[in-house]
Amino acid sequence: MSRQLKQIGDDIWKSKAEKVNSELFTLTYGSVVAQLCKDFNYDYDEVNKELFNMGLNIGVRLIDEFLQKTQLSRCANLRDTAEVVSKIGFKIFLNITPTVAHWTADYKSFGLILAENPLADFVELPDDGKANKELWYSNILCGVLKGCFEMVQLDCDVSFVEDTLRGDETTEIRVKLIKVLKDEIPAGEE
Amino acid sequence: MSYYFAIVGTNDAPIYELEIGTYHQSGDGTPHLPKEIHELEQFIVNGSLDILQDAQFKSSSIFFKNIDSFYGYQVSAYLTQGNGKLLVLTDLKNHDESLRQFLIEINELYVKNLLNPFYKINDPIRSPSFDSRVRTLAKRYL
Numbered sequence: 001m002s003r004q005l006k007q008i009g010d011d012i013w014k015s016k017a018e019k020v021n022s023e024l025f026t027l028t029y030g031s032v033v034a035q036l037c038k039d040f041n042y043d044y045d046e047v048n049k050e051l052f053n054m055g056l057n058i059g060v061r062l063i064d065e066f067l068q069k070t071q072l073s074r075c076a077n078l079r080d081t082a083e084v085v086s087k088i089g090f091k092i093f094l095n096i097t098p099t100v101a102h103w104t105a106d107y108k109s110f111g112l113i114l115a116e117n118p119l120a121d122f123v124e125l126p127d128d129g130k131a132n133k134e135l136w137y138s139n140i141l142c143g144v145l146k147g148c149f150e151m152v153q154l155d156c157d158v159s160f161v162e163d164t165l166r167g168d169e170t171t172e173i174r175v176k177l178i179k180v181l182k183d184e185i186p187a188g189e190e
Numbered sequence: 191m192s193y194y195f196a197i198v199g200t201n202d203a204p205i206y207e208l209e210i211g212t213y214h215q216s217g218d219g220t221p222h223l224p225k226e227i228h229e230l231e232q233f234i235v236n237g238s239l240d241i242l243q244d245a246q247f248k249s250s251s252i253f254f255k256n257i258d259s260f261y262g263y264q265v266s267a268y269l270t271q272g273n274g275k276l277l278v279l280t281d282l283k284n285h286d287e288s289l290r291q292f293l294i295e296i297n298e299l300y301v302k303n304l305l306n307p308f309y310k311i312n313d314p315i316r317s318p319s320f321d322s323r324v325r326t327l328a329k330r331y332l
Contacts, residue, residue, distance in 0.1 A: 023305075030307025037308075122305035124317050 002083050008070065009091035016069050017092050026121045033137060037126075044134035051136070055143020056150075062093070063148040078177055079103075081154070082110050085145070085175075094118055102172070109176040111161070117171055125165055132167060136160040142173060153181040192221040193332055194231040194279040195324075197300065199312035200272065202239060204232070206315040210328045212282075219329065223281070227263060234258075235277045238265040242275065253290050268293035270300060272311075292331035299323055 033051065040046040070088055075081040082100045090096050096118065102111035119138045125131040136142070142158040149156040157176040162168040191214075197206040209231070211221040223231065238258035245254055246269055258265040260279075266289060268276040276293050303309055303320055315321075 027305065027307065030305075034307040122302060122307075124306050124308065124319065126308045127316060 002087065005083055005087040006091075006097075008072075009088040009097070012069055012088070012092045013095060022118055022121070026118060029119050029140070030123060037135075042126075042128065042131075044131060048134075048136050048139045051139040052143040052146070055140040055145075056147040057143075058140070059144040059147020059149075060151050061147075062144060063151040066092070066148070078107055078110070078154075082112075082175070085148075086112060089148070098173070102174075109174065112173040112175065114171040114173070117164070120163075120165055120171075123165060132165070136163060137165050138163070138171075145173070145175065149175075153183065155179050155181055191215075191217065191280065191282045191332075192223045193282075193328070194221070194223065194235065195296075195328070196232070196235050196277045196279075197296075197315070198236075198239065198275040198277060200274055201312055202236075203312060204236075204314075205312060206320075206324075207232070208321070208324060208328070210325065210332065212332050213329045214332070219325075230260075231279055234260045234263065235265060235279050238267065238277065239275065242267050242269075253293065255290075266293075268297065270297050272304075274300065276300070288331045292327055295327050295331070296324060299327070 033047070036047045036050055037044070040050070066089060069092065072084065072088070075084060086098045086100050090098055090112075096114065096116055098112040098114045100110055101113055103109070117138055119141070123137060125135060125137065136159075139160060142160060146156060146158045149158070155178045157174075157178060159174055160172070161174045162170050162172040164171050191212040193210050193212070195208045195210065196204050199205045209221045209223065209228070211217050211219050213219050227234075237260075241258050242254060245257060252269040252271075254267045254269075256264045257267050262283075263279055263281055264283065266278045266280070268290070270276065276296055278289060278293070280289075299320060303315060303317065304311065306317075309315075309317075
């Protein structure tokens with residue numbers, strides 16, 4: 001199964017994905033974050049929130065493109081979902097394949113370990129003493145994941161727990177499933 | 191043999207400096223500049239900027255070997271493409287290609303540092319990793 005997924009991811013990356021120069025991408029994201037920091041007066045909590053919301057807006061749209069490109073059917077459980085996110089999702093949009101690890105015993109929460117992070121090339125956090133404790137530089141990724149999950153009826157908590165930019169060993173995004181939303185008829189319709 | 195190395199930004203304000211000795215001929219990297227030179231080194235290096243600015247538009251090269259001298263101390267300069275200046279003051283009379291190689295690699299580091307979104311051009315470079323990389327390069331080339 002997972003081998004097959006990898007194949008799908010590779011194929012789509014090669015044939016269907018639109019590509020853009022990675023430095024352009026990295027620098028664009030970098031200037032967005034730097035500008036946000038300035039605008040919020042280096043209140044990194046606010047910056048994290050703003051990045052998350054930007055990601056959310058991307059995620060709720062991106063999931064449609066993802067499904068259209070991959071033509072995947074429903075995942076049976078969260079373990080499948082994690083594999084799809086890592087081997088296809090990250091692959092076709094960022095050309096990286098994070099490792100899925102650190103499952104909890106009830107299989108409701110897992111970690112995505114990013115061996116490389118294309119958003120964070122060249123970056124060094126400002127040395128004002130609090131940036132490397134408060135700022136999650138790549139927080140937009142959490143927002144994107146959250147948005148995508150939400151659109152496929154998975155209510156999840158997504159957040160960074162470690163980031164190499166802060167001096168941690170690895171970069172890890174933690175995904176925690178809260179509940180599977182039911183398909184509901186919107187209010188006011190029969 | 192000792193070196194004083196400075197990066198001067200586009201508006202002629204220094205943004206990084208380092209005093210370092212040679213590692214060749216069993217040197218251990220500690221600089222041995224005499225006290226009076228140590229006190230004057232920033233002035234000497236900045237004094238050579240005028241000559242450099244005259245020379246830079248008359249020549250197509252970006253490396254200027256021994257562009258200025260001060261009582262037996264030589265100043266060499268390397269221009270970055272964005273008009274930043276890398277300056278080296280040394281008591282060594284005839285240095286070879288390695289100084290130029292050193293400056294070329296520093297230029298690369300400098301550019302990488304510019305790509306950091308949190309760094310504004312002409313800000314002092316405070317990054318410890320930049321500093322340690324410069325020292326590693328100095329160890330290899332000087």
